Amino acid sequence: MTIGLNAFLIVAGLLFAIGMLGVTLRRNTLVIFMSLELMLNAVNLALVTFSRYNGTMDGNLFVFFIITVAAAEVALGLAIIVALFKRRETIMVEQLNALNR
């Protein structure tokens, strides 16, 4: 039995929606960051699905690049969050509002 295209796309869409909601609703910077990663990976899933469905390697190629860039981004982002915590002793979004003052 093969799973159809639509199932993959629905999963990808759900993942993206969860990530999006996480970014917009969660207050912990670390969780927001994870949600961002979730959105990226939802896109990756969609790309792999299309690649498989079309029988070409284009989508897969994209995914490699995105994973590489995301890895770099995670390293950077986590470092920033750690530094932020060291300085402010909090990573909650509503307390990180120095620009408004």
Added chain:
Amino acid sequence: MTPVTALTLTLLIPLASAAGIAFFLRRRGGLASTLSVAAAALLCICSFIAINARGDAAIVASWDWLSFGEFKVSMGFLLDDVAATMLAMVSFVGLLIHVFSLGYMKSDKAQARFFGGLSIFMFSMIGIILADNLIMIFVFWELVGFSSYMLIGHYLETEEAKAASKKAFIVNRVGDLGFLIGIVLAYWHFGTTDLTKMEQLTLGHPELVNAGIAAFLICGFIGKSAQFPLHVWLPDAMAGPTPVSALIHAATMVAAGIYFLIRISFLLPVEVLGFVAWLGTAVAVYAGFCAYAQNDIKRILAYSTLSQLGYMAAAFGLGYPGIALFHLITHAFFKALLFLGAGSVIHGCHHEQDIFKMGGLLKRMPITAITFAIGVLALCGVYGLAGFYSKDAILIAGGLEKTVIFILLTLGAFLTAGYMGRLFWVAFLGAPKSDAASHAKESPLTMVIPLLILAGLSVVGGMIQLWPEGLGALIRFDLERLHHAEGYSAMHHDVLIYGSAAWVVGLLGAFFFYGVGAKDDRLARIAPSVFAFLKARLWFDEIYGFYVSQVQDRFAAILSFLDVFLLRGLIIRGSAGLVGILGLGVRTLHVGNLHAYVYWFLGGLLLFWAFVGTVL
């Protein structure tokens, strides 16, 4: 010393004196006056050295001053015969008036400012005389305008002096605007503003002479020489100290207009000359009438100056620039004498200027009175005195060229004798009519000596054969030309009769009509309407006042509205306000909450999407 060095010194000595006074001697009146008089004496010596060294050829020297690409402005000297004659007169009369001022301004609070002004005036005037191109003439032309403004307004605590100085300055600007346009046109037309080069060009190609350019150029003359319709500033300028009136508003600066005409005579076509002749004649008669309704001794002399400037303009317009120059020089002598005499009287009478409050000055101030009488006679053209030779030459020229002008100028001569007679009989004879006049006493030596020297010059100044060799070649040439003109001897005969009749009738008529030492003006008493008409001076000031308040001020109000409302309100404030409102709006987006920024980000994405998808 080379002639060019002497000329440079002549020009720069008064400037140095003015600068010295302005920077170091502002509170040291005595020192400042000494410096200024010494400068006047030195420049007089230097100018005579230069004139002596001139010989027959003109002294020419020129330096580049500014250059913009192809366009070069030069500063240079052109000391030809006319300039030498004028320079000799200005430096000598200027020196005498400086000396006179020593006495006249002795008790003035702002002596340093006054003498600094005199020095800067001498610098500017000599600049006009020596200038070899139109642009340089214009620069110094404006400088004399400035010094005139500064000196008219010397008594700056009085409203009259303030208003008069502004009036003189603004009225002159009107003329100078035309002058400036004329210079630009002349440069465009000839490719140069150098007097010598332009003369050569017009000699080779007479068709290059252009009436339009000439008309614009003579606007400068009309303003500076106070000719109709810009004559209104000169009588008011009498608010300045009397030596200033003598130096600037009688002998030199107002005559600079005539001098300028003589300098550019090769640029003026026949039509413009005819216009100048009629203009001068009209002013000569008009000013003669106006003088009858004035009671201020200086204002009478001011109208007399206007009238005599009219004579010079008439002579020039009739094609005899030499005779105009001749009258300019003799007029400078006797009018400077008359003004200094008036100054001496005013000084003696404690600043009383109304002739009907003087009287009996002949006994109390004999030297002033006698020299003044010589001045009056010279001005009237009594046989043998300076004014006789030049005025008769003008009348003869008028008689030979245009009979109407001759008749009008003879009428002018009669009027001159009449108002000068009125002034002399009323102010100097009879009994004193005020305390000031009864306590008058003769002025100090520094004031009397210039009077005596000028009186001497007013007697012999008209005898051209006595003049030094190097001076007055143009005058001699034009007199010769006149002597050999057709019908000269008959006309000379007529003029002798009519001219003499004019001054005899004028002086005697004034004597019998006004009476010796009269207390009030008989004309005002028996014919008040005529007197009021003369006093109104054809309502020029009123017409200009009406024009300025009704036309010009309204136009200015419209422009001001456009400026305030459109430019400042709408364009400048409006655009700044728009940006400000935008800023206010954008600032509310800046909330400092990360989640809000995510929404803005999404909103922006949607916007781009809509834009790319051509929904918007």
